[in-house]
Amino acid sequence: MMHFRHTLFGVGLLAVSASTHAAEGVLDIVAPWEIGSTDPAKAGYVYTRLQIGETLVEVDDRGHPKAGLAEGWTVSGDRLSWRFALRPEVYFHDGSALTAEAVAGALRLALTKPGMLNQAPIAEIAAEQEAVRIRLTSPFAPLPAVLAHSSAQILAPASYNEAGDATQVIGTGPYRIEQLQMPQKLIAVAFNDYWGGAPAIERVTYLAAGRGETRALLAESGDADVVFTLDPASQARLQRNPRLKVQAEPIPRTVTLKVNAGHPFLAEPEARRALSLALDRTGMAMALLRTPEAAAGQLFPPSLTDWHLKEVDGAKRDLTQARALLAGLGWQADGNGMLIRNGEPFALTMTTFSDRPELPLLATALQEQWRELGVALTVNVTNSSEIPASHRDGSLQLGLMARNFALIPDPLGTLLLDFGPEGGDWGAMNWYSPRLGEILQQLLTQTDGEVVAGLRREAAGILHEQLPVIPVAWYQQTAAVSSKVEGFRIDTFERNYRVSEMRWAQ
Secondary structure (H helix, E strand, O other): OEEEOOOOOOHHHHHOOOOOOHHHOEEEEEEOOOOOOOOHHHHHHHHHHOOOOEOOEEEOOOOOEEEOOEEEEEEOOOOOEEEEEEOOOOEOOOOOEOOHHHHHHHHHHHHOOOOOHHHOOEEEEEEEOOEEEEEEOOOOOOHHHHHOOHHHOEOOHHHEOOOOOEOOOOOOOOEEEEEEEOOOEEEEEEOOOOOOOOOOOOEEEEEEOOOHHHHHHHHHHOOOOEEEOOOHHHHHHHOOOOOEEEEEEEEEEEEEEEEEOOOOOOOOHHHHHHHHHOOOHHHHHHHOOOOHHHEOOOOOOOOOOOOOOOOOOOOOOOHHHHHHHHHHOOOEEOOOOOEEEOOEEOEEEEEEEOOOOHHHHHHHHHHHHHHHHOOEEEEEEEOOOHHHHHHHHOOOOEEEEEEEOOOOOOOHHHHHHHOOOOOOOOOOEOOOOHHHHHHHHHHHHOOOHHHHHHHHHHHHHHHHHHOOEEEEEEEEEEEEEEOOEEOOOOOOOOOOOOHHHOEEOO
């Protein structure tokens, strides 16, 4: 049984209008993600992707930190003091100068809010001439990567109200906001005083469209120039359209099943292993995702080299072993082949959402594959916010979602959020490994490359054996791009749409 509860975009959306077209020099971008706030802590990713807001540290194509608003940085011998030298002659969109005081103030506000920055043991953020100094209470190796997160973007002092909330987005990027209609639409124009030079495309619109079919139709009709996150069927159709170029790029994101390990049916690792063994990952990757290499036998994809276990091949389905594991836990099949223990049927509810169009398709396949095992699964398709909300109130049983291990370039920051003692909204629920906790803490201070690689493999091994989240598929970002546009590239780390690198075809 599958229940749907989500916002529908009507046909009026298709008329979002051809008034913004390449002919008038406007690049129309469509993606699934609504603009929920002007505060970086809540919706900062929209503004960094559109190059409106920028961060102290940027990221290269391999995920290594590089200069951003900070042109460089140094760290003290005890690794407790970091000094970030600011790039000169940088201006905010309101004309005010980027100063050390403005940067320190923005970071101090970010530190008080949910986000990656408050994972770091920061004692003080201080302005120091043309630099910002961050003092720590203990070494924290991924600090530059954390400062690259969208929640740590630097906005002008005028962006904030007296309570410290960002009520407008006054950034330093190559584009500035001209009009913002939350939660769906944003119009941005080139910022002529941008420190890196004016971009080729002068005007950009962003539209949030939750339904995959709607996004595909906008690409097909020419009402959008760049459309992100295509469902597999639309991707195949759009590839045949001569007016479009379809791109796909593997990214460090994994479709996972978040498991409530406190649920009596899911508490034993053997039960979670059985559910994992019952998945036909290869079949789903081929038939639904149309990408055979997407079958995820472990949490971390091959692109995360030090975290990926080369010796593991966990993608193979094995119903016989799955049934044996559950029989060992007391589950027996009734006359219809469905599992019962102590008079209770093995029945669960899985929550997912349609912002990522492949998730409902995968949910339907999981429902059928687990029925073969004897597990009755109800699928609830709702809003993505339902998964963290149900985690917090304790009602979640299973959540099918996509987790980005490049939220910051070093996956360690995401793992600290997901697998700490209290678990995480998008990670563990009622599960904690003291040894994994020790490893993650060691990785915060360890600088020896071989030791770091060994600790990462051990951490990956614990997650593979215990399965607090069950991997399903490795993700590919997809986009349909008008042939009128040149210079488009997918950012593997999903931080930046790279609009400033695009230009109109001659």
